[in-house]
Amino acid sequence: MNDLMVSAWAFGITVGLLWLFTRKDKRVSEEWGRPLGILGRTAVLILIFHGSFVGCDVSVLKGYLFVVLFVAISMPGLFINPLSVLFYVTGWVFYEWVFWFPSKDEVILSHSLNKNVKERASLVVRRGVAVSDLNPIGKIEIEGEEYEARSALGFILKGELVEVEREDGFELQVRTVEGPRD
Numbered sequence: 001m002n003d004l005m006v007s008a009w010a011f012g013i014t015v016g017l018l019w020l021f022t023r024k025d026k027r028v029s030e031e032w033g034r035p036l037g038i039l040g041r042t043a044v045l046i047l048i049f050h051g052s053f054v055g056c057d058v059s060v061l062k063g064y065l066f067v068v069l070f071v072a073i074s075m076p077g078l079f080i081n082p083l084s085v086l087f088y089v090t091g092w093v094f095y096e097w098v099f100w101f102p103s104k105d106e107v108i109l110s111h112s113l114n115k116n117v118k119e120r121a122s123l124v125v126r127r128g129v130a131v132s133d134l135n136p137i138g139k140i141e142i143e144g145e146e147y148e149a150r151s152a153l154g155f156i157l158k159g160e161l162v163e164v165e166r167e168d169g170f171e172l173q174v175r176t177v178e179g180p181r182d
Helices: 002-022 029-033 036-055 060-074 082-098 104-121
Strands: 127-130 137-142 145-151 161-168 171-176
Touching: 002 036, 002 060, 029 036, 036 060, 145 161
Parallel strands: 145 171
Antiparallel strands: 127 137, 127 161, 137 145, 161 171
């Protein structure tokens, strides 16, 4: 039971330090608004440490003290000791995991989805050419860019001039038109 109390204290101290050092960080401040994920992932880490210490027949208190001392002592020798580098890389991965990669929305979702949506938003009523037969789905080209498109009505042959009528998510709905290309 004493070992569980030590792990509970380690959990509380870890969460407290995480909050203290990250509460003003704009990337992760929203995560503290819904801390259940942070608390859960930190609890998993503490349980892994606890299980490792018990499994290795090491006192849980001595195990946590070793981790803390290892961090404190290896800080100056970070570039000398490869084990320290491994420990800090593992710590950074844990930090990102606790906050569930807060920049993922900026890097992955916003960059790819918003970029495509912005480009496609400007395609309505633009003209292009069918680069494949649309029966009813195929590819069109507008200003050198290829897009998936669906024929609004009927079959459109490769090479015919088309105009974008509307967007439906990532799909463009087109119809044939007469006249010169834009």
